[in-house]
Amino acid sequence: IYGKCVFVDWNQMGDLAKSSGPTKVDCKDLKEFKQMARQGYWAKNHKLRAQVYQQLIKAIPCRTVTPDAEVYRDIMGNAASKKPSSHISLPEFVDGSPLPQYCLKAEAVASAHQIINCVAGQFPDISHCPSLPAVTSLLLHFSVDEAQCFEHISRMLACNEPGKRLLDQTFLAYESSCMTFGDLANKYCTSAHKMIVAIAQDVLEVYSDWQRWVLGDLPFSHMVRVLDIYLVEGYKVLFRVALALLKFYRKHKAEGGQGNQQQDSSKVKDDIQAFVKGIASNVTPEKLLEKAFSIRMFSRKEITLLQLTNEKSLQQKGITVKQKRRNVQLALNPDTFSSEIVSAKEMRDIWSWIPERFALCQPQLLFTTSTHGCSLTRYIVQYRNTDQQVCGAFLSTDWEERKRGGNKLSFFGTGECFVFRLKPEMERFEWVVIRHPELASSNKTQGQEDTASPGGQNSDNNGLQQPEKPVGDLSPFLSARHFNLNSKNTSMFMAGNFDSIIVGGGDGNALYIDSELNHGRAGRCATFDNPPLCAETFQVSLLEVWGFQDAMAP
Incomplete structure (x- = not known):
């Protein structure tokens, strides 16, 4: 049954057509299976790879009624034995994504189109799935007939294992995954993200292609190695590989000595696509995977939570179906932006640091000591001291949260908070746990409270008081409660009173500003592991508070 696949042009397969190495996989332990997948245990044996793929896909927990190969044969009837038409168009939900041919015969492309259209008929709830053509094409290389490929695709789409996803099937899920990728790039590919911000007019538009880099643009030799692991470990593998591609792209641009002149986002997308398609000339599949799994990311739980948070943000803004997105990045231009502390370019760089769900909004000046303003909520606060030093912070949580601690000056907030300085040099300092995940490796002490001492000094013996969240309310991404922190000192984000x-x-404390907004102190702190952002004691020359205005609001 696993002889040479009739859909494949074996002349294009090269070494991948061979069947050397191991001939079977005897493994029941998931951890060991992951290791085998990452090491490419079945990578040199096409027949064994096809068997493993069938084994993995058959093991996917699915909805009770999931279409199988017999359903496909019943639907197609005699058509299954006929040569499919090469003029069958793809469903609208693939959003114009072409079907990559990889090593398929020309006539096999029509078979893939036929399978996808049959899937569309059996899964009417799919509204947006741009990755389906690439996945169908890939699996067709390892299928004995169209019906088997259809069954494998159906099982991936019908997966109902809690917390596991294989393919985005709605625009909401897809768009939130693009935002999530932007957040991950911001945290784990700082240099590459900074470069994209510098050269692209709309960063989110560039990142909207992240899945296509992996599922569509990668050469077949690289993609099948990714598929080996993806079918074992799931969706998070795509994030890892895409982040690795972004890192390699940044290195490619740096070695080419190309400047960071801003250009149309579509040109940046085309340039990344061309780089990924030609990556085999410089980066082997093994090197790509090594880079991908060397990125020290948070757990699947944290990534899932971030995705849910981004979905919730999109839903609140009414973005649940495909629509033209207002270009927030372009709102930050010299003609419309006005600040007495930072330039439009500096604010654009700061904006690239904040979570993607807030980047959907436009910056709004809420308060300035030069003209006064309105009440404070989630915001960016930045100030210039009398020595012309500029620094500030992004605070992710509404100041109303401080009232949950009663009369105590208690710390609250999440790990999305960060502090920064712009002058004398531009630098951001994130939550220390992002850079050092090992700090979250042991159980934290229960029943303790962390309170801030008056005057901006902390006591090492005090515990962090965490405000209670209403039942059913979505916990914020990077909330300290989701981590087993070695020290309570690493989760003191923000505090305040009158x-x-x-x-x-x-x-x-990283920053302390008095009630008159006139004097302050800057210092090292454990939460952000930062050096003093400016002179340790200073006088505030000017302070601005920036909030977020819904870009979709009238």
Whole structure:
């Protein structure tokens, strides 16, 4: 049954057509199976790879009624034995994504089109699935007939294992995955993300192609190695590989000595696509995977939580179906942006650091000490001292949360908070756990409270008081409660009352500003592991508070 696939042009397969190495896989342990997939245990044996794929896909927990090969044969009837038409168009939900031919025969492309259209008839709830053509083409290389490929695709789409996803099937899921990729790139590919911000007019538009880089643009030799692991470990593998591609692209641009002149986002997308398609000349599949799995990311739980948070943000803005997105990046231009502290370019760089769901909004000046303003909520606060040093912070949580601690000056907020300085040099300092995940490796002490001492000093013996969240409310991404922290000093994000504003804690505060917004202190703190952002004691020359205005609002 696993002889040479009739759909494949074996002359294009090269070494992948061989059947050397192991001939069977005897493994029941998932951890061991993951290791085998990453090491390419079945990568040199096409027949064995096809057997493993069938084994993995058959093991996917699915809905009770999931179409199988017999359903396909019943639907297609005699058509299954006839040569499919090469003029069958793809369903609208693939959003114009072409079917990559990889190593398929020309006539096999029509078979793939026929399978996808049959899938569309059996899964009427799919509204947006641009990755389906690539996945169908890939699996057809390892299928004995169209019916088997149809069954494999159906099982992937019908997966109902809690917390596991294989393919986005709605625009909401797809768009939130693009935002999530942007958040991950911001955290784990800082240099590459900074470059994209510098050269592209719309960063989100560039990142909207992230899945296509992997499922569509990667050469077949690289993609099948990714598929080996993807079928074992799931969706998070795509994030890892796409981040690795972004890192390699940045290196490619740096070695080429190309400047960072801003250009149309579509040109940046085309350039990345061309690079990924030609990556085999410089990067082997093994090197790509090595880079992908060397990125120290958070758990699947954290990525899932971030995705859910982004979905919720899109739903709140009414973005659930495909629509033209307002270009927020272009709103930050010299003609419309006005600040007495930072330039439009500097604000654009700061905006690239914040979570993608807030980047859907436009910056709004809420308060400035030069003209006064309105009340504060989630915001970016930045100030310039009398020595012309500029620094600030992004605070991810509404200041109303401070009231949950009663009369105590208590820390709250999430790990999305960060502090930064723009002058004398531009630098961001994130939550220390992002850069050092090992700090979240042991159980945290229960029943303790962390309170901020008046005057901006912390006591190492105090615990963090976490505000209670209403039942059913979505916990914020990077909330300290989701981590087993070695030290409570690493989760002191923000605190404040009528006497002071404090950002960062543990062995000092990153920023402390008094009630008059006139004097302050800057220092090292454990939460952000930052050096002093400016002079340790300073006088505020000017302070601005920026909030987020819904870009979709009238």
